[in-house]
Amino acid sequence: MRATQTKPKVETTPTWRHHHILDLDDFTREEIELVFQTTRAMKEILSRPIKRVPTLRGKTIVTLFYEPSTRTRLSFELAAKYLSADVVNLNASVSSVAKGESLIDTLGTLQALGADIIVIRHPHSGAPYIAARHIEASIVNAGDGWHAHPTQALLDLYTLYEHKANLNGLKAVIIGDIMHSRVARSNIWGLTTMGIGVTLCCPPTLLPIGLGEEQLPPVKIEPNIELALDGADMVMTLRLQLERQKSGLLPSIREYINLYQLTEARLARAKPDALVFHPGPVNEGVEISPTVAHGPQSVIKEQVANGVAVRMALLYLLTGGHKQ
């Protein structure tokens, strides 16, 4: 044993402070970089012929989804399994609230059953925060209402980080239904924290109010897609919910396509090595043309693949792996 040997006084990694992952508004640049480092290690595990390590053996992870989801739930489930945790998936329905089964009751039950981490997806903004106030288990927000989707934003950032040597000073453009997008909200926090300039591009009816005020990260707003894309390094398009037309926010989907679809011609305004992101599921031919979605600049499939590694990293960090 050489425990007595003095270690050199170099701060190598920042401390991980988070018991829950609720949004990126309380993440520092160092913490996001720690997620990157950990994700890189997890990707190495995923490249092995047998993709399984015993790191989380004996830990119980519950995915509690009040909204349908394919990739996020699957991604968490695989991440937990690759780390040897026990995973239970629970598909709940908000309508059961009417039958007297409240969110708090459900969470209390899960905690009593021994859940260490509860991954929650919920149609109402803030539900994971209410959960975190009443529960000792770690809460991971897998998307709440319009509010936040921090693990998606981290996998987006990681995907960008894999391609770009230095994130600081890059230009990101987010195009589409910003108002109703939790992905956009979390990305705005994450991107700006990493020193990336963010431009939002959408019809003014789909832009949230109050942007540019102190409590929110600084962003640029450019409703003209050609101007918005000028010199961009990262282009993210968002899924357009077709009911936005019905609720009067858009005159027609046709006009939206004409004005805001990411096409090859428009993408040419961005830097030649710009990357194209989409959180999925994609409405091909609406917010993005098929040729761009499947084109050489698209990293949509990489996003999905990185999702598993990022979530492995987060589960590992939440269970105290970083301190060991």
Add this chain to the structure above:
Amino acid sequence: MKPLLIQGGQIIDPSQGLDASGSLLISDGKISWLGKGEEAPPQSGYEILDAKGLVVCPGFIDLHCHLRQPGDEEKETIATGTRAAARGGFTTVCCMPNTSPPLDNQTAIEFIKSKAATEGTVRVLPIGCISKGRKGTELAEMGELASAGVIAFSDDGEPVPSSYLMRQALDYSRAFDLPVIDHCEDKALTEGGQMNEGVISTKLGLRGMPSAAEEIAIARDLALAELTGGRLHIAHVTSEGSVELIRRAKEKGINISTEVTPHHLTLTEERVLDYDTNAKVNPPLRTKRDIKALIQGLNDNTLDIIATDHAPHTEADKLCEFDLAPFGISGFETALGSLMSLVHSGKLELVTLITKLTHEPAKIIGNKYDKLGTLAIGTPADITIFDPNREWVVEPKDFASKGKNTPLAGERLKGRVMATIYGGNLVYKDSSIKVKEK
């Protein structure tokens, strides 16, 4: 019952322009003598409540509260609600008719009056519906409601949706000289809304309710008040734009009165930042800028009165997702403490605060039943005694109200009700207050 002398307090009664140290004698449920300075009453044989260092003023009047009975007795009853009112210094409370069934007929009003008479701690004056069943389509039988004793009409909780119905309500009610209280909200702009629309709603991803929704409805009602000459009372004004609209209408001489709540005067939308469902209220908490305009409105009489909009809910109602929680704050027991922060910070004179809680609401109610909101000799002895400087911590579990839903839990307030006298009876007193035999 022996006469009671309230001795040596600072007596503030805006109805008589009175602000002086002195003593008050209560006999047979009425105020029978008022003496300045060290003066002693002309008679002997009374009990004494020592009010040294305390403010003695007319009992507070709340023109806007929800007692939840009949229908939602798990949230509040007339018994618990009026006990909470007494603890908050209110001796008269006017209950809104959004109960189930709603108070849109004489029988329902008689029920409230009889419950209040047998179980109430303070005076309850009911408000009747504007429309049958609060459905916003046909006028309720306002004449019958008036003869049953309502002091106003309102569909509160819901705005009067149609301009046509609002016109008829303002016009028809003129026959009874009673105000029509509107909850001003353009629902097309607030559908699904959870909080004030602005930077915080964007940050939290919650659907917002813009101030414009309130202002549009107020502008409509002001035009209809001018058209009909009816008595319009605008409930819970919250925005700078609303204050400006009302100020202009008053300058024109339109017959209106207005109210503002303690929470809209003291709390901003930032209270919602933790998804605190106890700060979820409709109309929503707004911004610092709005608060500034509301205080200015109180000071220049654009806003006539302060009313609590006491809206109790159970803990289970509020312990849920923000979107699913009901609107409302339990307000009786924190009203004075909250409002005194405006006095301590120099934004409001103490006498203005008391006027807005006593004399001004009494003017809106009128003298049909009793002369309220005054300490004049011969009037019912409704008296609030409070310590403007006493600090205390809000503990919802100690509330008399069933509604523990306050965003102020655990906060320190400065200013506390020490005793409440209703009709000559001491209906609430702090444990430190002693009544002794002369």
